[in-house]
Amino acid sequence: MNLTAPESLIFWTTIIFFVFFLLLRKFAWKPILGAVKGREESINNALASAEAARLEMQNLTADNERILQEARIERDALLKEARDMRDKMIADSKKEAQVQGERLISQAKAAIEAEKNAAMAELKTQVSTLSLNIAEKLLKDELSNKEAQTKLVEKMLGDVKLN
Amino acid sequence: MVFSNKPVQFLLVALVASIPYFGFANPGVDSIPVVNEAVAEHGVQVAHEEKEFNATDLINSHIGDSHEFHIADIGGHPISFYLPVILWTNNGLEVFSAEQFHHDNSGEHVVSINGQRLVRYNEVIFYADKFENLTEDQRKNGAFEFDARPLDFSITKNVFSMMMSAIVLFLLFFAVARSYNKNQLAPKGIAGFLEPLVVFVRDEIAIPNIGTKQYAKYMPYLLTIFFFIWINNLIGLIPFFPFSSNLTGNIYFTFVLALITFLVTSFSGNKDYWKHILTPPVPKALYPIMIPVEIIGILTKPFALMIRLFANITAGHIIILSLISLIFIFETAWVSPISGAFVLFMSVLEMLVAALQAYVFTLLSALFIGQAVAEHDHH
Numbered sequence: 001m002n003l004t005a006p007e008s009l010i011f012w013t014t015i016i017f018f019v020f021f022l023l024l025r026k027f028a029w030k031p032i033l034g035a036v037k038g039r040e041e042s043i044n045n046a047l048a049s050a051e052a053a054r055l056e057m058q059n060l061t062a063d064n065e066r067i068l069q070e071a072r073i074e075r076d077a078l079l080k081e082a083r084d085m086r087d088k089m090i091a092d093s094k095k096e097a098q099v100q101g102e103r104l105i106s107q108a109k110a111a112i113e114a115e116k117n118a119a120m121a122e123l124k125t126q127v128s129t130l131s132l133n134i135a136e137k138l139l140k141d142e143l144s145n146k147e148a149q150t151k152l153v154e155k156m157l158g159d160v161k162l163n
Numbered sequence: 164m165v166f167s168n169k170p171v172q173f174l175l176v177a178l179v180a181s182i183p184y185f186g187f188a189n190p191g192v193d194s195i196p197v198v199n200e201a202v203a204e205h206g207v208q209v210a211h212e213e214k215e216f217n218a219t220d221l222i223n224s225h226i227g228d229s230h231e232f233h234i235a236d237i238g239g240h241p242i243s244f245y246l247p248v249i250l251w252t253n254n255g256l257e258v259f260s261a262e263q264f265h266h267d268n269s270g271e272h273v274v275s276i277n278g279q280r281l282v283r284y285n286e287v288i289f290y291a292d293k294f295e296n297l298t299e300d301q302r303k304n305g306a307f308e309f310d311a312r313p314l315d316f317s318i319t320k321n322v323f324s325m326m327m328s329a330i331v332l333f334l335l336f337f338a339v340a341r342s343y344n345k346n347q348l349a350p351k352g353i354a355g356f357l358e359p360l361v362v363f364v365r366d367e368i369a370i371p372n373i374g375t376k377q378y379a380k381y382m383p384y385l386l387t388i389f390f391f392i393w394i395n396n397l398i399g400l401i402p403f404f405p406f407s408s409n410l411t412g413n414i415y416f417t418f419v420l421a422l423i424t425f426l427v428t429s430f431s432g433n434k435d436y437w438k439h440i441l442t443p444p445v446p447k448a449l450y451p452i453m454i455p456v457e458i459i460g461i462l463t464k465p466f467a468l469m470i471r472l473f474a475n476i477t478a479g480h481i482i483i484l485s486l487i488s489l490i491f492i493f494e495t496a497w498v499s500p501i502s503g504a505f506v507l508f509m510s511v512l513e514m515l516v517a518a519l520q521a522y523v524f525t526l527l528s529a530l531f532i533g534q535a536v537a538e539h540d541h542h
Contacts, residue, residue: 005315009415025383028336035343
């Protein structure tokens with residue numbers, strides 16, 4: 001190897017390397033490393049936010065599912081309630097109708113009884129009046145004609161049929 | 164490594180890898196004038212020795228630095244791209260073109276500049292009168308004969324290619340940085356290719372070794388040396404103008420880079436780091452041994468960095484050049500398919516080594532910095 005003057009290459013290497021280094025540092029390495037770092041951060045941020053969005057989406061789906069489930073349960077409950085209510089209403093009205101009917105029947109029975117009693121009372125009154133009238137007429141006839149009177153009583157008694 | 168299985172990139176790799184196969188042949192040929200059988204037979208030994216192919220010289224001249232780019236030879240005349248020679252002489256600064264030396268590297272052609280006589284020997288420029296008094300050994304180690312030569316601040320081949328790589332890298336990364344202003348979305352084009360490399364340096368080198376808290380401060384340095392070493396390793400693999408320099412296989416260059424890593428490490432060192440070196444956790448009686456050991460320890464780390472890069476890259480170049488030289492050593496073209504196949508294999512391997520050594524240098528720099536800034540739990 002031809003070892004030329006060492007000072008030449010040492011001098012120029014030092015100068016060129018330092019100038020080269022300073023220029024590159026200012027105009028190349030700083031912007032490049034900055035850009036690389038910035039992009040890495042933005043990629044990381046994008047990935048993180050995508051992950052967050054995914055989780056949120058998952059939560060939303062789960063929420064939807066839950067809400068749907070709840071709605072379904074509520075619907076079932078409502079339906080059941082309505083059915084119960086309907087049944088109860090029907091049962092109630094049946095009962096009411098029965099009670100009402102029974103009450104009406106018993107009222108009618110009472111009215112009939114009362115009417116019957118009244119009619120019996122009337123009949124008794126009539127009978128007693130009639131009896132009195134007969135007795136009065138009999139008495140009047142007897143007083144005038146004994147035989148006629150007896151005939152009359154018998155005839156009258158024959159007319160009147162006691163129930 | 165970074166190359167995917169896209170056909171375009173594969174073609175590019177194949178092209179770059181096959182270049183040495185075709186390219187090295189030229190400089191090889193021009194340095195070996197055909198061995199003249201007739202001369203040898205007539206026993207003119209001197210002429211024979213001068214003309215005989217010397218693989219060592221060829222390899223040395225290819226892995227070394229130079230004042231000019233040798234492009235090709237046409238009709239025995241070398242075509243070169245001459246670089247400026249900048250000298251700090253006894254009379255002050257002198258700037259002239261390397262053309263003045265007329266390709267002479269044997270110290271014979273004297274160049275007169277402002278009344279000063281200069282010669283060049285093995286790419287080292289001497290004062291002509293002082294050169295004559297030097298012994299052969301001193302001439303060979305001329306780079307360190309500071310009395311006999313002016314200080315040389317020339318834009319050599321390596322300096323030229325370093326400037327070129329710095330400009331190319333700066334334009335590339337400036338374009339990447341600017342593309343982010345327009346495109347806030349995923350990177351595309353050049354940014355899409357280079358950004359993963361930047362992120363690789365950050366995530367695989369800086370953060371694991373330095374730690375998430377402090378790595379950001381050292382990122383510019385690590386990125387700079389990573390790409391600087393890598394591109395210069397690759398430039399060294401391309402065997403034609405304006406590439407073909409062996410910058411990262413030059414120990415002066417790796418020395419400066421290792422020194423910078425050493426300085427960065429030392430100035431980043433926190434209290435724990437220095438405390439561990441200056442008052443190691445051993446009995447006080449061992450301090451005279453331990454403190455020198457610790458100090459040697461902090462020096463061997465950058466020293467290993469320097470040697471590792473230099474040796475790996477230079478070794479790769481030597482192997483490729485040796486394989487090419489086989490053709491001229493065996494003096495037959497029939498060797499060329501075999502040596503070409505090996506060169507192709509080595510070139511592909513060297514492309515891997517180019518990236519790997521840039522990675523290793525950066526990784527170890529990050530590791531040393533990480534050790535210096537680490538927050539220790541006290542034992």
